[in-house]
Amino acid sequence: MAVVDVARAVTIGALAGAVLAGIATMPLLYAAAFLTGVGAMARDTAASTAVPRLVDEKDLEAANGRLQSGTLVGGELAGPAAGGWLFGVAAALPFALNAGGLTLAVLLLLTLPNVFAPAPGTPDLSLSLRDVRGDIVAGLRWLWRDLPLRDLSAAVVLVTLADGAFLAILVLYVTQVLMQPPGVYGLLLGVGAVGGIVAGFGCAPLARRMGPASTLALTMVLMAAAQLAIGLTTEVAVAVAALAVSSAAFVTFNVVARTLRQRRSPPDMLGRTNSTYLTIGRTGEATGAILGGVLAATAGVRAPILAGVLPLLAAGVVISRPFSRGAHDTE
Numbered sequence: 001m002a003v004v005d006v007a008r009a010v011t012i013g014a015l016a017g018a019v020l021a022g023i024a025t026m027p028l029l030y031a032a033a034f035l036t037g038v039g040a041m042a043r044d045t046a047a048s049t050a051v052p053r054l055v056d057e058k059d060l061e062a063a064n065g066r067l068q069s070g071t072l073v074g075g076e077l078a079g080p081a082a083g084g085w086l087f088g089v090a091a092a093l094p095f096a097l098n099a100g101g102l103t104l105a106v107l108l109l110l111t112l113p114n115v116f117a118p119a120p121g122t123p124d125l126s127l128s129l130r131d132v133r134g135d136i137v138a139g140l141r142w143l144w145r146d147l148p149l150r151d152l153s154a155a156v157v158l159v160t161l162a163d164g165a166f167l168a169i170l171v172l173y174v175t176q177v178l179m180q181p182p183g184v185y186g187l188l189l190g191v192g193a194v195g196g197i198v199a200g201f202g203c204a205p206l207a208r209r210m211g212p213a214s215t216l217a218l219t220m221v222l223m224a225a226a227q228l229a230i231g232l233t234t235e236v237a238v239a240v241a242a243l244a245v246s247s248a249a250f251v252t253f254n255v256v257a258r259t260l261r262q263r264r265s266p267p268d269m270l271g272r273t274n275s276t277y278l279t280i281g282r283t284g285e286a287t288g289a290i291l292g293g294v295l296a297a298t299a300g301v302r303a304p305i306l307a308g309v310l311p312l313l314a315a316g317v318v319i320s321r322p323f324s325r326g327a328h329d330t331e
Contacts, residue, residue, distance in 0.1 A: 001046045002109045004039040009102035011035050016095035018239030042279060048274040052262045054112065059261055061204035069200030072193045072251070082187065139272030149264055151318050152216075152257055153277055158286045158315040159223075161252065161309030164288025166227065169296045169304050176237055176301050188243055195244030196251040203252040204297045207259070213320055215256050224248035224309045231305035 015032045020022040047067070055063045086093040144150055174185045207215045226246035230239050257277075265273040292304035 001043050001143045002106050003049070004043045005012045005102045005106045005109070008036050009099045009106070011095075012095050012102065013037075014101035016099060017090045019095060020092040036207025041275075041282070042224060044278055045271060045275040048262070048278075049113075049271045051258075052267075052270070057263070060259045061207050061255060064258045064262075065200040065202075065204050067200075067254055068251050069197045072200065077224075080189070081219045088255040117287035136272065139269055140276065142266075142269050143273055143276055144241055147266060149261060149273065149277075151321055152260065153280050155216075155220075155315040155318040156257070156277065156281045158311040158318070160218075160252075160281045160284030161288040161291070162311045163250070165295065165304040166230075166288075166308055168289035168292040169301055171229075172296065172301045173305065174280075178239060179234070180236060182238070188240060191240050192243040192247035194247075196247035199248035199251040200255065203255050206252070208254050212256050212260050216253060216319045219253040219256070220312050220319065223253070224312040224316075227305055227312065228309050229300050232310070255287070276321070 011032050015028065018028055051067070052060065052064055062155055083094040086097060086167070117204040143153065150206065170188070171185045174180050174188060175182055178184070203215075207322065210218065223246050226249065229242040230246070233242070260271065261273050261277060295304045295307060
């Protein structure tokens, strides 16, 4: 995480310098976005893997929930608002502030205990590419044999497809269906983020009481119901309430899914399990965004929203299936 954040700070700092000097180009922006995106993937994988080494096993839900809430506060509330205002003051300011924030993140990471000690079974970094490839294959085989995590990975494809398609056309939904000015788009995202933040802090007791299977299934039902309401309404108040419910359910799903991966994966498999899961999820989001755009262009803006209801319900069925056979089942 520290190495990646240093690399991202340097990349974004260089971009800030280019903007300030007036030599920024679209290829440069694309390159910076690609590099920081790769870094974010590596960092998120490492962050998910580090949590079990920082908190007691019984506190995993609470820790993951707080991390999700923190991510929403920065990424969907404070970050976009501050970025838009700073860009209006000077185009280079948001990039410079981002680089400075990443530098501060590195300093905070250096204060964490136990993170830099190798986990049991961690491969030697001097391994050859063939050995690394073998480790990846071994991780994929292990994930395939664990029924709950395998079906959770299948479910996340359905969830992210629906979510990617929905978010890709949300701004069009605001302007063409709700008939609101574009500024309301930011308001909707902010309200949704608040719902997710509340869920991040409050979902741990719910997950402990209901268990992972029931909690995950409930989140799918809530997300499907909220998306159906959003797709059918033209009232801003209904859309705002449904979006808050959907965001709360989505955060709860993420918290429970992450905790389940952390509890079921052996220490030497957790990093590979997390990276596989995140890769699947982000591939689903990108694919869903493309499909959502195509569907909106051919069948109308509401179509991607309503079409996402069935995948969400199907994901609930997929998630519940392995637990009905026993949560410890493997093939």
